[in-house]
Every structure is written in structure tokens, then in C-alpha cells.
Amino acid sequence: MSLNVVSLVSVGRHPQSGRARRADQDGRAVELGLKLVAKALSVVHVGDPDDPVLRQYAGMGLPSMTILKQDKSIDAVPILSQFLQQEKIDIVLTGVRAESGESSGMVPYLLAHALGWPVVARVADIVSVKDGEAQVLLALPRGQRRAVSVKLPFIASVDHAAEIARQSAFALGLRASIESVESVGEVDRIRVDWQESVAKSRPKRLKTVKAKTAAERFKAATAKPEGGTGKVMKNETPKEKARAIFDLLLEEKVIR
Amino acid sequence: MSNVSSLGISSLGIVRRDPRKEWIARNRLHPLYHEVINEGLGSVVGPSGLIRKNPHQIGFIGPNGIKRIDRLKGNGADTSNKRHGSAQEVVLPLHVVTTPDFYLVVVPDLVGGRLSSHDKDILGLAHALQGGMEGNGAVVAVCFGDVKETQFDLAGVDRLIHLTGTEFEGFTPEARVAALVQIDTQLAPQHWLFPDSIHGGTDLGSRLAASLGERPATQAWQVIPEKVVCRGAGGSLDIARQTPRIVMVLEECGNAIDETRHEVLPISVDALEIQSAHLIDHGQVAVDPNEIPLAEAEFIVSAGNGIHNWAQYHQTAQALGATEGASRVAVDDGFMPRFRQVGASGTWVTARVYLAVGISGAIQHMQGIGQCEKIIAINTDAGCDMVKRSHLSVIDDSDVILSELMQLAQEYGVNDKPSQENSPEESQNVA
Numbered sequence: 001m002s003l004n005v006v007s008l009v010s011v012g013r014h015p016q017s018g019r020a021r022r023a024d025q026d027g028r029a030v031e032l033g034l035k036l037v038a039k040a041l042s043v044v045h046v047g048d049p050d051d052p053v054l055r056q057y058a059g060m061g062l063p064s065m066t067i068l069k070q071d072k073s074i075d076a077v078p079i080l081s082q083f084l085q086q087e088k089i090d091i092v093l094t095g096v097r098a099e100s101g102e103s104s105g106m107v108p109y110l111l112a113h114a115l116g117w118p119v120v121a122r123v124a125d126i127v128s129v130k131d132g133e134a135q136v137l138l139a140l141p142r143g144q145r146r147a148v149s150v151k152l153p154f155i156a157s158v159d160h161a162a163e164i165a166r167q168s169a170f171a172l173g174l175r176a177s178i179e180s181v182e183s184v185g186e187v188d189r190i191r192v193d194w195q196e197s198v199a200k201s202r203p204k205r206l207k208t209v210k211a212k213t214a215a216e217r218f219k220a221a222t223a224k225p226e227g228g229t230g231k232v233m234k235n236e237t238p239k240e241k242a243r244a245i246f247d248l249l250l251e252e253k254v255i256r
Numbered sequence: 257m258s259n260v261s262s263l264g265i266s267s268l269g270i271v272r273r274d275p276r277k278e279w280i281a282r283n284r285l286h287p288l289y290h291e292v293i294n295e296g297l298g299s300v301v302g303p304s305g306l307i308r309k310n311p312h313q314i315g316f317i318g319p320n321g322i323k324r325i326d327r328l329k330g331n332g333a334d335t336s337n338k339r340h341g342s343a344q345e346v347v348l349p350l351h352v353v354t355t356p357d358f359y360l361v362v363v364p365d366l367v368g369g370r371l372s373s374h375d376k377d378i379l380g381l382a383h384a385l386q387g388g389m390e391g392n393g394a395v396v397a398v399c400f401g402d403v404k405e406t407q408f409d410l411a412g413v414d415r416l417i418h419l420t421g422t423e424f425e426g427f428t429p430e431a432r433v434a435a436l437v438q439i440d441t442q443l444a445p446q447h448w449l450f451p452d453s454i455h456g457g458t459d460l461g462s463r464l465a466a467s468l469g470e471r472p473a474t475q476a477w478q479v480i481p482e483k484v485v486c487r488g489a490g491g492s493l494d495i496a497r498q499t500p501r502i503v504m505v506l507e508e509c510g511n512a513i514d515e516t517r518h519e520v521l522p523i524s525v526d527a528l529e530i531q532s533a534h535l536i537d538h539g540q541v542a543v544d545p546n547e548i549p550l551a552e553a554e555f556i557v558s559a560g561n562g563i564h565n566w567a568q569y570h571q572t573a574q575a576l577g578a579t580e581g582a583s584r585v586a587v588d589d590g591f592m593p594r595f596r597q598v599g600a601s602g603t604w605v606t607a608r609v610y611l612a613v614g615i616s617g618a619i620q621h622m623q624g625i626g627q628c629e630k631i632i633a634i635n636t637d638a639g640c641d642m643v644k645r646s647h648l649s650v651i652d653d654s655d656v657i658l659s660e661l662m663q664l665a666q667e668y669g670v671n672d673k674p675s676q677e678n679s680p681e682e683s684q685n686v687a
Contacts, residue, residue, distance in 0.1 A: 013490050099490035104474040109466035118534035121459040141454050143548030147538035190471055195496040202477055205508050230647035241650040242660030245632055248648055252630055254555035254609045
């Protein structure tokens, strides 16, 4: 049984230059899709079919892409859910958060709700798909992983812990056929009222001293930064010293 | 001012001061000075004309119950009388919400069963929001599974919903969202606040928003009752909008509660109907510590110039299950790869425990480990900077201590995985 995997991609934004680029997490989603089904992967985008950035995804080795032609002000979720309902799909891969627009990260959740599928957030890898069930590794903080199994079909958002997207070949991207599909969408009414501006740098939290008396204020002003030299072990035997280190490691629960 | 006469200890143990008498006692030119100073001394002119002093009336009982005589007549430096009293536990005023008009629900991450600083900030933010809204609101915290936190009252939790049971243990986002939906119908909260974090807050908030059909504000960093400002477009855009019901808040966006205590009254949730989960948790996977990026590794064993036996160092790091790091010298000498370098020109690490073996601590290296919580140093030089910075330092040769540590780790059975080799570029030392 061949899997039917769809990767949803968006137009990214380079964090420093601000130029449009292949979005990092979406690129990883395409990479994961290519790992699962190779060239049978279908890649879907809602937006402008003439956007040159889409060729960067195609340059990863995709023979074709599907673009649901829409204006920027249109809500992508209903169009996508309609599109995904038409076909028999096993796995939908997205990034965690888009690099443009609202970047709320809600698309996989809304699609899953609309389709009635489970959603798996922050996937680092899909290890195997067998008998209609996928073994998935989730990315946890500090490089840890959690193993989860989920029945097909499902939607997964791909974390930046997943394998990095392969280099995009320019000529391959040019040769790929981009299939533009007309679709009917609605304007995102809620978003019209929002005011958007360039991001201001967030104020740093100030260290406020809530002292009520002069003595407390004096103490706060003259206090040395806490934490002088810790325990120093000099004359103990090596065994005792190693034991002390090991006990501290156990106490901090870094040794399990 | 521990003057004899100005202090009176009432039956409740409250020290009553007479500021006027203290003021007179400080001023030697005051006409009443001698009266005030000699008040407690109890000197009496005896029948023969001699001045008699009653020794039992001299002095006062100090805070520890020991009799003190103030021979400086109140002119001495202030003793720790006052400070001592304040050091004893301060009972903060209790914030009471008897009949709340509305609820604000916070779903803290509870990393490791305890409120993180992010959670506490959001609880504080919830109180700030509540203060800006009409009526009397109560802040509800929803906790799942095993909770070790004991100070919910000081963090600002007015009402607590604690859901326990096997269905909420471990990684169970679906059951948790089902419970949250139930709570939503029961309490109809004005706002839901989630930490926008990788510890599960974002996931839970997004799931709830999808199932309630609400449009949440994510990556919010300014939240007031009317307006919320969120980051958009990969952090390059500020979106100002009306505050929706579900808000996911970034770190450091509110001030934690520190001046009030709260009731922490439990709220029970009506019987829950949890459907069978689609996601089946198989627990955490053992990760090769050297696969974890150095910047986010939890436990790093770092090597410097003091290492002579590199094979032993690699074995020890493997036996302890630690990620390997290195100082600049070890990298420049070709013993470790460049991407393992810790410090200003290498990686800035955030490890919780950092074991520095044979690193004396150049300032560039100390910058790189600025965010580490616990630092352990193994060094032959007791005066080096690393020893000054560390919580536990062992002054000895690294070879000896590492071999002892390896033995301890093997006895403890840290590494049950039989054939976990170092990654090839590590074992070859990248000469």
C-alpha cells in the first residue's frame, strides 16, 4: 500500500534580510515527506502560483506542485480543508509556525478539527508507517524525544528538530511543473481590523527593588551578587571527591 | 534603638516603641534627657543618703529571652532587634474572592510538576487583567496529573482545578483538551491564558482554540483587557488586536504575584467523558547525548587543557550519559571538533549541570557558561576562575577523578545500553 503524503508549504521570510525564502520548517516538512514517499509526495500551497519562492521547494526534487490560487487576504484554512477532503490522504505535514502573516501556528489544528483527524505537534521524525499506524518521534525541549504512535490519517507539524531541508537545485525547480488550481475562498474578516506594525523590541524586565525602609534599600543596593565560591574539596581521597561529584549529579537528576 | 525605657513588650510579644522617648534619649542636651535615661535604672536614695541601685531593674530582656544591659544608654548602634522581627515569616495579606463575577483560567505548564517562572508570570498577568476589568474575577489554575508545587497560594491561584487519573498522566493532550472544553462550559471563563512555550502550553492552547472555534492570540507580549499585541510573521511584525478569549503569552510578559496570598480553593469538575486517545504515548526515548545540540544539552562534561587521557575522558562522558564540550585550547590542539567548543567564539550553552574537567576558566569560556545553573570543576589549581565560579570544586588530577567517576557510574548502572559508541568523528578526535 502506497502512502499518500501531502506537505503544505508557505512563503518564508529570512530573519535577517527579510527577503522571501523557502520557510525553514516547511522545507523540513517537505524533506520528511520526501523521506517517506520520495517523489510521490504532493506539495500544496495556497497563494500566488507565480511566486518564484515556490520554485525553491520544487528544486528539492519535486516533479510538480499544486498551487491553490488565492489572494493574500483570503483565509487559507477552508480552502485547504476542502482540498484535502477531496483526496484520500494519509499524512499531512506542515511547519509549526509560518514565517509570514499571522504565524499563529493554528493551521494544522484547524485543519485537523475540520477533517476530524488527530494532530501531532512538533514532530522530529516519522520513524515508520506500518498497518495503518505511524511511529512518530516528537521533539521535546533540551533535545529529548518522545515516541508516539498514531493511526492514519493524521496531521503533523514538523519541528525544527527534524532533518534539515536538502539544498534546492535551481534548474530542477525551474523544470518542475506548477499546477495552478482555481479555488473559492472567503476574505479573513477578523484580520481586517488588526493593526500591523514593524515589531518593536520588547522592553527588558527591570530588576525592581520593593524595599519599604531605607535599611532594606541600602541592603539591596550594596548586596554582593549571590553565590561565592562553592564547596572546595582539596585534601579528601580521590574516592571521596568522585563520590561528592557523583552525588551532586544524582541530586540534580542528570544521571538517571 | 534598643533603649531601656522606650521598649515595652506586650503580652502578645509585640514590641512597642516610644519614639518620643527614643528621640529624647538621642539628644543629650534635651532637658528631659537624664530622666529618660535613668528611668529604668531604678536608682533610689537610701535612708543613709547613699544612692542605691536595684540590680534587678537594670536592663531589659532581649529578643532571645536573655537580659541585656545597655551601657551606651541608647546611643549605641541599632541592634538587629527590628530586623530580627521582620526576618521571621512575613504573613502576606490574603486576597479573597468570595463570589467571583467571572473567571480567568490559566493552564500552567508545570514543568517537572512545579510552576515555572513563565507560569508565575502568567498568573500575575491574569491578576493584572482581572484588575483592569469590571467586577470581581477569580484566577483559576488548571493542573493535570502529578503536581509537586506547594506554593500555589503565593503564586496567585484563587481557585485550583486539579485533575488526576491515569488518563491525564504523561503525554495526553487529547484528554486534557477534553477536560478543558468541559471546564469551558462549566465556568465560562472570560479569558483562557496559556504559556506560549515548547513545554506543551502552545499545543494545548491551540487544540482548545480549534475545538472551541475561537481565534486565539498567539505569541502575545502585551495583554491588557481591551487590546493585545502579538508577534507575527516570524517575529518581525507586531499585531495589535482586540483581546480574544484565548491568549497564549510569551515569556516575561507579566509580573509574578509577590505581595498577596491567595485562597487556592478547589473547584471540582463534573464527570468527564474522555474518549479513547488517538495518540498513544510510548514514553521518552533514550537519546544519544552527543546528538543533542550543545546549546540545549542539559548535562555537559567539558574538557580542557588538563586532560591527558582523552580516551578515558570520552569513556567517562559516555558512562555518565553527558554531552561533550571543550575549551578553546582542547579544540585548537585538535583533540575535539570545533563544534564542541564552549565559550564566546563557540557555543553559549544553557546546561543545567556543567562539569568542567581541567578548565581553568578564561573569561571567554566563562561567558559561554553564564547561563549554567550548577557548575562542577575538576582542576589542579585551587585559585583558578573556574573554581571561584563553581558550586563544587575538586582539586586533583583529572585522570584520577575521572577513573573514579567512571567506576561509580558503572556500579550505578547508568549506561545499560550495551553498544553505544561515540559518533565516529568524536572517537577519532578529529586531529
